[in-house]
Amino acid sequence: MKQRLKTLITQAARKAFEAGAFKSDAFADVELEETKAAAHGDFATNFAMLSAKQQKMAPRKIAQILVDHLEKPEDFIENVEIAGPGFINFFLCKGAWPPVVADILEQDRGYGQVNAGKGRRIQVEFVSANPTGPLHVGHGRGAAVGDSVANILAFAGYAVQREYYINDSGRQIRTLGRSVFLRCKQALDESCVFPEDCYQGDYIRQLALQVIQDKGVDFIRRDEDEAVAYCARFAADAIITGIREDLKNFGVVFDQWYSEQSLFDSGKLEQVIEDLKSRGIIYSHEGAWWFKTCDFGDEKDRVVVRANGLTTYFASDIAYHRDKYLRGMDKVIDVWGADHHGYIPRMTAAVQATGQDREQFDVILVQLVNLLRGGQPVAMSTRAGEFETLKDVVDEVGSDAARFIFLTRDYGSPLDFDLETAKKKSNDNPVYYVQYVHARISSIQSKASGLGLGQARWEPDMGGHLVEAEEIDLMKALSRYPEVIESAAEALAPHRITYYLMNLASLFHTYYNKHRVLCQDVALSSSRLCLVTSVQKVIRNGLTLLGVSAPEKM
């Protein structure tokens, strides 16, 4: 729709230039926007204002010249007006809209697909929570965002890989082992103290009981080092299994689980560090090895190997990201909690130092989630071991509601997540508002087949029946969907789809309440059935990208 209009405008500009009416052919890009007020038509362009400088003419005059040279197909453009400082307003014929319904019915799940990615390989790494405890709601938001971004990019023509990075080496795992081990001892001998720097959560006790059950009391008492090591491995494995399960129940499945430890075992970490040393990017200073991140825009250099010989987390990350590109990624997107934002300059530096362009690396910072219950904050502290786990939240409010709510905000803004609201089956809770559209249309369809109308099948003359203002509004919104996808993919912004769906849902509910789809007039009913079926398909497509189901019944 928009594209067709743009083409007409570009042609008109060229024609005007050839006729000598325009002085320059260095035309600005034609930008069309949907108007807010009906008096401004369906679309408007600011072309004349943007061209005023090159043409050295008053905007309104440019607009007039353009309109004079514009071809106005009778079945497409109803009227063109010049308004205000030089806007050109286009009023489209009612008949211009119905073809979108035919497109949607035909393209079905493919409607809105764009090929922005052109098959380029892109990796989205998300969640990547340490395997030292169960996922909490904050991880849930990261999971919803990462998964949806991956869906959107795949739909926009990228070859997408979803990856989870497991921090399964280093101190935190030893601490995990020690925590479980000490809980074992405690279970056998209550006088043993449990230090504050150990993981406090109740799940540690459960794991300890399991260790005792599996390995017996003697194992705990015999060799402490061996027991701690065992506890660490056992606990990490069990927790990862739990995380995987929780994510699956949340509808998130990864293509790859990448182990940090494997970077050590395979020698990849050492290799990258040696390479950077030989290139002088990593240098020795005061007993430690430093990365010249400053050369790439960081505010100070960063340690990769400490004076005690142990590598830092950053060292692993350099090797890890290097490996991502070696595995063939054209672009890498990391989804992090906003508290890691200080880490971006050094990670970007590392990516560039190992041979990639800056554009090949992107970080999505997800702001935190304030969990509420009926407006009152729910206590959340990982260290004290009291937090609401993702599993608890999903069990309570359901995966659909949780995912939708996580995506109702730009991830750059903190999110209040109220458990009571998430459970409400009303307009407070937008997920049901959107899903209800899908269910309502399913219901119309089954009634239609009961009446012998059968499936929605588009006939060219149906467009003539879709003339109500609410119908035009719906078709306008439907025709916008591909642009929404494109912009969501480009800006990595799933919430634009969320908002689009809420708006489309609202238009549908309004229509539904004002007009009957199924009535005495068979031709009219069939036409409207096609329209609402196309709405249903777009709703389903959009919800799918968000990772939310589209129910037939509610």
Place this chain on the structure above:
RNA sequence: GCGCCUGUAGCUCAGAUGGAUAGAGCAACGGACUUCUAAUCCGUAGGUCGCAGGUUCGAAUCCUGCCAGGCGUACCA
């Protein structure tokens, strides 16, 4: 101190690349079910877009300064 994020209706938030009279939902008030699902709809009311300058035909949007809140500034992960 320095850096990043945020500041829009009573509340929670949309407003990509600057566009015409700044939008939704909730809460408040008043209406609509013998009809394809009322998990819905219609109407009313609600604003100095944190403040002050600047850029231009035009600024919530871009620039500068200030104010308020959050986060980050490790030989931690």
